[in-house]
Amino acid sequence: MKDVKYELQNIIFRDEQAGAASQLKQTQNFLRRHAKTSVDAKEQQQLKSKEAEVILAFAQQHGLIYEPPILEVDFIGEGAEQRVYKLNDTQVVKTNGGIFYESWLDYFNSLLIHNYFFPATAYSFLGFKLIIGELHSVIKQEFIITSEETDLNYVKEFLLYNGFENVRNNDYINRELGLILEDLHDENVLSNNGILFFIDTVFFLTDKFYSGK
Template sequence: MKNELQNIISGKSSVVYGALIQTVARELERSCNASKLDKENEHFKKQETEILVELIDKEQLWISDLNLDNYVSKGAEQRVYLKDGKTVQKLNDSIYYASWQDYFHNLLLNNFFFADTAYRLDGFYKDADVVFAVVSQSFIKATEPTKLENLLTENGVLRFIDTVFYLDKTFWN
């Protein structure tokens, strides 16, 4: 399974809604390596964000028509907006992650393990100089109480939302 996950993260294998996520993650990795950015440097994420913005500009991935009137809630990690009756859009600035690459890897891992609540990367949004990834996810209506975080029960089925995966350095060995 580790090899399969490595192939998904590196873009050698596919996962539901993974194409754009893999493209952005690979381009960030390539650009950060070419720029010789050090992940241990305290300014890494700021520099990585600058590279991400260049990519967003180049590929025209900015979302300008986001409907902020459909606000649903805000967690520690992201803002949630109702897109339609079946989908929510989430804005995430990767605050829980050491890098944007880690955030995109998290999305890919979520999509592998929990395809029923897979994230689709719609593009990016900027608010007060903060860059947000805009992702869509199925709207899960909790029909029963669930006592665990980031887990909802819909018609007797557990649905994982807002999962957080972290890969340590040994994952690539």
């Protein structure tokens, strides 16, 4: 488990931008540096709206404004924080306002951790988009076809085997890694022929995650 924690810390705190996830890591790098250097960083972590102007300037400078139209005719469904649209026969696009997170940095950290644990449903960051005046991220993901309903007891067993203890309802914690994983109801974990696909995860870092860094 120490090796896993080291790899995760390396993913979150390193500055490399190589590979297919470069736009995701590039944006996370920027948000991490901004949080360190900003005079009122603590306040900005509490109120994402104060980040929007800075993020939009960064996105415009680096070509990270998502220009293609997102059409309601392609709308598939929605959750508490995002809307899902069909992109093609194998992929979907999701717009996310990040309402579950205190800061956009927390949101991008969660994406990176998801991609580490669940590469079959990895997120690709396409850019930012203003939707009705509000900042949203636009991400791409594989479209998962289900063959049966998700057994949440199986989800609980799978996560416990991997060090995540169920603390209440559909929320989990890995005390050794210092990670909280929330909102794993049966619409966020899909099942196909007995294989679980985690399509929407919400990760948070605890103080324990930073220990030994």
